[in-house]
Amino acid sequence: MRDKISSSPVLSVVSKILFAPIIIFGLYVQFHGDYGPGGGFQAGVIVAAAFILYSMIFGLSKGETLVPIMINRYLMCIGVLLYAGVGIVSIFLDGMYLDYNVLSSDPSTGQHIGIILVELGVGITVATVMIALYHSFASFGEINE
Amino acid sequence: MNFLLINFFLISLLLVTTFFIFKTTSLISVVALTGAFTLLCSAIYVNLDAVDVAFTEAAVGSGISTILMVMAAAKLPEGKKNKLINLFPSIILAVAISLILIIIIANLPLLGDPNAPIHLHVVPEYLKESKDFFHIPNVVTNILASYRGFDTLGETIVIFTAGLGVIALLTSNTLNRKTNFKKNKKNER
Numbered sequence: 001m002r003d004k005i006s007s008s009p010v011l012s013v014v015s016k017i018l019f020a021p022i023i024i025f026g027l028y029v030q031f032h033g034d035y036g037p038g039g040g041f042q043a044g045v046i047v048a049a050a051f052i053l054y055s056m057i058f059g060l061s062k063g064e065t066l067v068p069i070m071i072n073r074y075l076m077c078i079g080v081l082l083y084a085g086v087g088i089v090s091i092f093l094d095g096m097y098l099d100y101n102v103l104s105s106d107p108s109t110g111q112h113i114g115i116i117l118v119e120l121g122v123g124i125t126v127a128t129v130m131i132a133l134y135h136s137f138a139s140f141g142e143i144n145e
Numbered sequence: 146m147n148f149l150l151i152n153f154f155l156i157s158l159l160l161v162t163t164f165f166i167f168k169t170t171s172l173i174s175v176v177a178l179t180g181a182f183t184l185l186c187s188a189i190y191v192n193l194d195a196v197d198v199a200f201t202e203a204a205v206g207s208g209i210s211t212i213l214m215v216m217a218a219a220k221l222p223e224g225k226k227n228k229l230i231n232l233f234p235s236i237i238l239a240v241a242i243s244l245i246l247i248i249i250i251a252n253l254p255l256l257g258d259p260n261a262p263i264h265l266h267v268v269p270e271y272l273k274e275s276k277d278f279f280h281i282p283n284v285v286t287n288i289l290a291s292y293r294g295f296d297t298l299g300e301t302i303v304i305f306t307a308g309l310g311v312i313a314l315l316t317s318n319t320l321n322r323k324t325n326f327k328k329n330k331k332n333e334r
Contacts, residue, residue, distance in 0.1 A: 029200075034281045037196040039289060041300075045204040052212060073312070080305045083298055098294040111279050115290040122301050129308030130209055136315040137216040 015057040022050035030123050031116070040119040044126025051127075052134045060138050069135065072128050079125030086117050148192065155189050172218045180211035193256075197285045 030043035055063020087098040095102035100114025162185060166178045183206030190199035254261035275287040289297055 033286050034283055036283060037200045037285070039197070039286055042200050042204045045209050049204075049208055049212075052209075056212075076305060076308055080301055083301055087294075087298070098298070100291060100294075108278060108280055111291055112281070115279075115281065115286060118290045118294065118297070119286070122297065125301050125305055129304050132308050133213060133311050134216065136311050137213055137220070140220060140315045 011057050015053050019050055019054060022053070023047055026050065026123075026127075030119065033119055034112075034115065040122025041126055043119075044123040045130060047123070048127040048130035048134075051131050055134065055138070060135065064135065067131055069132075072132055072135075075124055075128040076132065079121045079123070079128065082121035082124065083118050086114055086121070090114070151192050152189065155185055155192065159185050159189075172221065173215065176211060176214040176218055179214070180207045183207040183210075197283075 026043045026047035026049075029038035029046055030040065033039035033043070051063065051067055054066060086100070086103075090099045090102050091097055093102040098114075098118075100111045101107040102110060103113045104110035159182065162178055162182045166175055166182065169175055169178065183202055187199040187202035187207065190196075190202060258264075271288055271292060272284060275281070275284050275292075279287050279291070281287055
């Protein structure tokens with residue numbers, strides 16, 4: 001099935017054209033989430049969709065060279081640790097856990113920094129988990145000689 | 146009036162989709178119809194001015210989960226159709242649950258009622274405070290990341306754990322399974 005898909009020039013060209021805009025849209029949703037609809041969860045899914053599209057069209061092994069499995073797993077953990085780490089940092093700055101007010105001298109700026117970091121952590125985790133889910137499902141039961 | 150018309154149109158489409166989900170026996174078309182169903186749901190959320198929820202529903206519900214379901218369906222063996230042997234218990238269950246839901250719906254506050262309990266507890270505080278304090282226009286982001294920071298941390302950990310679980314189930318012993326599979330094949334021959 002996959003060979004048929006990758007041999008179609010329309011799909012491969014369109015997916016190559018779409019790859020960068022999808023990721024840019026994901027970053028826009030990620031960092032514009034403070035001002036419009038969006039945020040880490042949606043942005044993570046959109047970025048993951050770009051990588052999933054790539055590995056659907058060009059095959060699983062090419063997708064795995066683009067996002068190596070181990071790096072993907074490390075990033076999964078880094079996202080959660082970034083979120084939890086913001087909380088730990090705010091404890092060390094004499095605040096309560098996940099109290100962003102103390103991250104900067106101005107509480108309002110501190111909230112900005114905290115929210116952006118936390119959303120980034122959510123985005124990284126969601127994107128990498130979705131990619132890992134896709135790769136696990138797609139490679140399940142397949143024998144690569 | 147427009148709001149009602151659009152809502153009526155979307156919900157009737159939703160009913161039609163549900164009917165076809167019931168009728169089809171092919172797994173792939175059920176997955177595709179479920180994707181259409183969630184896309185219609187997100188259109189309904191846009192109509193209700195819940196843009197953030199609609200965005201999430203469109204991205205997660207009709208995007209990623211449809212892809213994952215297609216992948217899962219492609220791995221399943223073909224040609225086996227499940228026949229429901231006895232429909233009677235499931236019909237009774239469905240009727241009972243719908244009766245309960247209808248009774249609950251009759252007791253819900255009206256759509257957009259400002260005196261509904263959910264709009265009176267902490268929401269006015271959030272709406273008033275976050276504008277002056279955060280200088281972030283999207284209140285949803287404020288509530289999600291700051292007021293409800295613990296909840297969102299929990300949600301992120303849930304997603305992380307789900308990913309870990311799937312990796313552990315499906316790819317943990319990839320090497321072992323491959324060799325076992327080869328051995329089994331050799332034995333069969």
